[in-house]
Amino acid sequence: MKIEIVTTQNESLNETGFGSLKACNSVLDSIERTGHDVKLNICKFKRDLDGIVRNNPDLVVLAVKYISLQNENNIWLSDYFFQHGINFTGSSREVLRFDSNKISAKLYLANKGIKTARYFTAIPEQYQCASELPIKFPLFLKPIDAANGNGIDDFSFVTIFSEFKSKVLSLHRRFNMPILVEEYLDGREFTVSIINTPNNELTISPIEIVPPESKNGLRILGQKVKSDDSEKLKSIENNEIKNKVIKLAVNSFLTLGVRDFGRIDVRANKAGDCFFIEANLVPGMTYGSSYFPKSCEIEHALTYDEVIQLMLENGLFRAKPKIPPNKLIQRDFQS
Incomplete structure (x- = not known):
């Protein structure tokens, strides 16, 4: 073709x-x-x-x-x-907006009963003191629409108002839009690659992402970590956690109406409760490092070529020539 x-x-x-x-x-x-x-x-x-x-x-x-x-x-x-x-x-543009705007995805899924971290948005000078903030510290700050860890670093984790104010200002100067402020989830980080095939079977590839330890013992999956490829990707060994991650990711994938393929990011708290973080619907495909092909390799031993073939299956199936109904009737009559 x-x-x-x-x-x-x-x-x-x-x-x-x-x-x-x-x-x-x-x-x-x-x-x-x-x-x-x-x-x-x-x-x-x-x-x-x-x-x-x-x-x-x-x-x-x-x-x-x-x-x-x-x-x-x-x-x-x-x-x-x-x-x-x-x-x-x-996916369609209507669905891709959930990728471009993290808040729209969180709001949509929360209204459907899917757990996501509590959040609010902020611009410089909107809040004057800690008591005005809708959620208590610690908090995690990031851009609404940036990918690849853009805007995320050790200073995204804030525990006092002066840190909050400084990070809101720096992100707003760089991205010129309201900042997403989430409750900080103190557990592990996961991502799940999902591919839908023509028979509506899902190939599901969950992995854990372990960033290197940074200041104060934190593990922040930010821009530098991603560009340096310094995070570790590994299988989820605990079956109970793995099943929780898969269930949340698949429910999110289906509820958002994703077509063909996508990657769902999940984070847990210390108690092991899992929360939707964001959807990546045009996922990175860099050979040897991008999470989408790497998760398929780790979970299912799929090669890069096999992942690409699976990703294209639905699209190629849609491209197959269909026999119009009148031609089908004519063919059956002649036989």
Whole structure:
């Protein structure tokens, strides 16, 4: 089949995506090894997308959620290709908003009875003292829409008001939007990669993420840890915890209406209660380090190529030519 991968120059994007051009080339090479006719497109303008529509591929693999245009609105790729009748991987824009805005996902799932850490938002000077804060310390601060640990460091963990005020100010200066403030969960960190196949069976790959110890004995999964690949990824050995993590992740995946694949981040408290943290619906695909392929390798011994094949199964199934009902009737009559 004819497949086209779509990415953009994403160095300035805070959002999730397959990753750098190197990661996209790894996906390209993997698909080529399956025998498909595949092409990688680095799209900067709408005309680049128009060219893909004219090519009329069987499947477009979306390596980013949108392309950013100067002085114009972003073009959301799922919307664009849906409107042009082109088959694409991943979820609709309506669902992808749960990836782009952490608060919308938390609010939606909380209203459906799925546990997520208590939270509020803050801007500089909104709160004047600790007694005004909706949740007591310790707290954890991060951007609403950033991925890859952007904006998260040791100073994201705050225990007094001066630390809170300083971190809100620094994040607001950098990202220019309200800051997500969560109750600090003092347990372990997990992520679960989920792939949906054409027969609606889920391939579920839960792992534990162990960041290196930082100040005050904390383990913060921040931007530097992720860029250095200094965190440890391992199987979840305790079956009770593993089942809790899987149940929460699968419920979140299904409730959000995710299509094809996604990664759900989960964190526990000291008591072992699990909470939804965020959804990554265009997950990183860097060979050898990204959590999505690595979790599939750790849990199911899947190779990178096998993970890519599973991720594309649903999209390729949708691309299979269907016999129109009148042709089907005619064929049966003639036989």
